[in-house]
Amino acid sequence: MKPPNHPMDRSGGRACGPAAVVAAVVTAVTAVAVGLAMPAQAASTLKASAEAKGRYFGTALTRGDLGISAEVNLAAAQFDMVTPGNEMKWDATESSRGSFNFGSGDQIVSFAQSHGMRVRGHTLVWHNQLPSWVSSLPLNQVQSAMENHITNEATHYKGKVYSWDVVNEPYNEDGTLRQDVFYKAMGADYIANALRAAHAADPNAKLYINDYNIEGTNAKSNALYSLAQSLVSRGVPLHGIGFESHFIVGQVPSSLQANMQRFANLGLDVAITELDDRIPMPADSSELQQQGTDYGKVVSACMAVSRCVGVSQWGVDDGHTWIPGTFPGYGAPMMWDSGYQPKPAYTAALNALDSGPGTSPSPTPPVSPSPSVSPSPTPPVSPSPWVSPSPTPPVTGSCSATLTTVNSWPGGFQSEVTVRAGGSAVDGWTVKWTWPGGQTFSSLWNGTQSVSGSSVTVRNAAYNGSIAAGASTTFGFTANGTAATPTLTCTSP
Ligand code: G2I
Numbered sequence: 087m088k089p090p091n092h093p094m095d096r097s098g099g100r101a102c103g104p105a106a107v108v109a110a111v112v113t114a115v116t117a118v119a120v121g122l123a124m125p126a127q128a129a130s131t132l133k134a135s136a137e138a139k140g141r142y143f144g145t146a147l148t149r150g151d152l153g154i155s156a157e158v159n160l161a162a163a164q165f166d167m168v169t170p171g172n173e174m175k176w177d178a179t180e181s182s183r184g185s186f187n188f189g190s191g192d193q194i195v196s197f198a199q200s201h202g203m204r205v206r207g208h209t210l211v212w213h214n215q216l217p218s219w220v221s222s223l224p225l226n227q228v229q230s231a232m233e234n235h236i237t238n239e240a241t242h243y244k245g246k247v248y249s250w251d252v253v254n255e256p257y258n259e260d261g262t263l264r265q266d267v268f269y270k271a272m273g274a275d276y277i278a279n280a281l282r283a284a285h286a287a288d289p290n291a292k293l294y295i296n297d298y299n300i301e302g303t304n305a306k307s308n309a310l311y312s313l314a315q316s317l318v319s320r321g322v323p324l325h326g327i328g329f330e331s332h333f334i335v336g337q338v339p340s341s342l343q344a345n346m347q348r349f350a351n352l353g354l355d356v357a358i359t360e361l362d363d364r365i366p367m368p369a370d371s372s373e374l375q376q377q378g379t380d381y382g383k384v385v386s387a388c389m390a391v392s393r394c395v396g397v398s399q400w401g402v403d404d405g406h407t408w409i410p411g412t413f414p415g416y417g418a419p420m421m422w423d424s425g426y427q428p429k430p431a432y433t434a435a436l437n438a439l440d441s442g443p444g445t446s447p448s449p450t451p452p453v454s455p456s457p458s459v460s461p462s463p464t465p466p467v468s469p470s471p472w473v474s475p476s477p478t479p480p481v482t483g484s485c486s487a488t489l490t491t492v493n494s495w496p497g498g499f500q501s502e503v504t505v506r507a508g509g510s511a512v513d514g515w516t517v518k519w520t521w522p523g524g525q526t527f528s529s530l531w532n533g534t535q536s537v538s539g540s541s542v543t544v545r546n547a548a549y550n551g552s553i554a555a556g557a558s559t560t561f562g563f564t565a566n567g568t569a570a571t572p573t574l575t576c577t578s579p
Contacts, residue, residue, distance in 0.1 A: 098360060118455075129265070129506045130431075134165035135439035136396060138493025140500065142167040143439070144206065144398030146360065149190045152197055156426050157402050162201040167248070169206040169359070169398055170194040171408075172244075175215040180235050183219050188242050195246050202550065202559070204531055206359065206398065207247035209296065210236050212254035213266035213281045221267045228271035232282040240287035248531055249292035251359070252284045253277050253329055257297055261309030275314065278322045285323035290529040296328030296359055302339025311348060318352050326355035331384060333363045334416075335373050338380045343387035350393035358388055360400040363420035363431065364409045369418040378430030381421065382438045389442025392493060396433075445564055484508050484578040485553070487517040491569045492562075499569035500529065503544070505576060506558040512578035514551040517561075519574045525567035531563035 132143035144167025151157050151171070161168075172178055173190035180186050198205045211232060223231055240250060253436040256263055256277060263269050268276040277295065284293050295314070300307040317324045325350045328341075339345070348355045363380045365373045388394035401407045401453040405424030410417045421432040486506050505515050517533075521540040550559045558567070 087424060089137070115190050116426060130436060130440070132287065132435060132439065133397040135436055139439060139442055140502070141388070141394070141439070142204065142396035142398075144169060144203075144396060144436075145402050146171045146208075146398065147194060147197070147402070148194055148452060151402070151406060152193060154406070154579060157406060158197070160422065160426055161402050162203070165203060165399075165484075166193060167204050167206060167396060168198040169208045169400075170184075171401075174207055174213065174239065175209060175212065176220065176235060177215045177217050179239055181217050183231065184234070186238050186242070188239070195243070197497070199246075199547075204245075204248040205246060206357075207240075207243055207250040207291065209251040210239060210284060211253035211268060211276070213264055213268075214255070216267075223267070225267075227269040228267055229276070229329050230278065231273060232268060234282060236280060236283040237287045240284045240291065243291075244288040245290065245534075247288070247291055247421045248529075249294055249326065250284055250288070250356075252293045253294040253295045255297050256295065257306050258276045259299060259306055261305040261408055262308075265505060274313070278320070281317070281323050287406075290527075292355060292529065293323055293327040294326040294328045294355075294357070294359075295324065296330060298330035298332050298360070300327075301329045301331055301333075301342050301345065303341040303345045307345055311352075314349060314352055314354060324354065326395070328357050328359035331358045331362075331401075332358040332360060333380060333384075335363055335365045335380060338363075338383045341391050342384065346387060346394055350391050354394050355395045356388075356391060356573070357395050358384055358397040361397060362400045362407065362409060364413060364416040364419040367410075367417045374418070374430050376435035377418075380449045381431040382434035385435045385438035386442060389438060392443075393495065395493075484511050485515050485576040487574040489519075489571055489574055491571065494569040498564060498566050500562065500564045501531075501569070502560050502562045503574065504558050504560050505546075505553065507553040507555055509555055511555050512551075512553050515546050515553070515576060515578045517574055517576050518542065518553065519572040521567075522570050522572055523568055525565045525570055528564045528566055530563040533560060533563075 127211075128215060136143040143165055145161050145165040146169045147158070147161060148171035151161075170191055173194050177525055178190055179188060195205055220228070220231060222319070253276075254273075256269075258264055263274055268280075272279060281293050284291065295310065297306070297310060298311050314324060315561050327346075329346065349356050361384060363377050365377060369377075369513065385397055388397050399421060401420055403422040403424055403426055404418045404420050407419055409418070409419045418429075419437060420429075422428055485508060486505045488506075489501050490504070491499055491501045503517060505517060524540070526571060527542075530544065533547055533550075536543045536545075544561060546559075547561075550561075553559055
């Protein structure tokens, strides 16, 4: 018997039909009431509020979703990270041995790129949605098949994904590793082997282990913690832990923040990767309020952990979610109802972002070209007032570039650079600086880097070179060393 919170578990419940119709009406009526009560909520978006705190807010989209204009318009307006729902899984990308098809995944990537969103790659090694040719291989061929799959897929998406869920859902509920074909062939080492293969193929992608029911402190998260500790101490390229967060209304674990923090303390990023919060249907208004409380708790927990890089919801609206198909009798798990109206959960998530601890932007770049090293303070763990970002400098040439340090930790930092066009549009831009203290990039997105000693040149990516007059785009990076605010120059051909 699977535990009740298993993503693929089927909890008992009534068939949909009339109950679902009533639920939809209740949901819509509640959402309208909420919308009227809080007109100010449209003042920001999840992505703007998250970015102001050095985080992202993401969603999962499938190729089918891309054809639903109301859904994608909402996604593009609210989110700045996309996880493909199914399109990068093994059954989609290598359904027969050695024959790769990245067409569907590419469509999600192009959608993301054309809307200034980043991509969480999902997923390279998973026991589910795994073609039968893999699970029926002789065990002595599994490692090479796994590494070949990872190498091909991660190479195809090199430079296009922010992160990879390299290994997905490796654990049983009791903290033992699943006895899938990868474990049978390689033992627990399959995880390190997979991470190494992914790192060799795309050294700039953040590499994650992602799982569910690890959000609170329990046997499963304890086992993953020990594994993470061991991988980090052995120098295996593990960079983050994904907490899926498929919750049932009213059941967000109280240990969520402390549990994420202990992984962060190992020097890992953490992320909420697949958030939803299902309600027994029909959902009444107190359940929708409780769902808001739940979303607020989850987002606040992420904000309180400085290495929590972002939150992703597993979908956009209640009309397009995996929940009713897998948990009959449950539904309404998203921040928008099936009529695309915001629910209390949306307002709660936005409020949690806005009232969360701020990251510390670096001071305005000096006007004179005197490089300075000013480490940004570690973001506070307890709530504190958010410091406004540095003012936008006047654009004197064709473009200007401003660097803001959004996060820092011992030995590393994350910055965002805003590139702004002057009085006329630019078509292609180049930002240059000199690192003052031996800093080195560990990953860079929304731009292409070339580095020579301490001299750095970042050019636009294929999709963000054109900036309208007065408008801006951003690129970001993580780097090793002490956070620095060198003088940036921006030129446009
Ligand atoms: O189960 C929820 C999520 C749990 N964590 C890992 C995620 O990758 C997983 O996503 C879901 C997708 O949202 C579903 O869309 O994974 C399911 C399968 O494991 C996906 O469902 C499958 C259906 O079961 C198949 O019948 C269908 O052919 O989607 C397939 C493609 O549409």
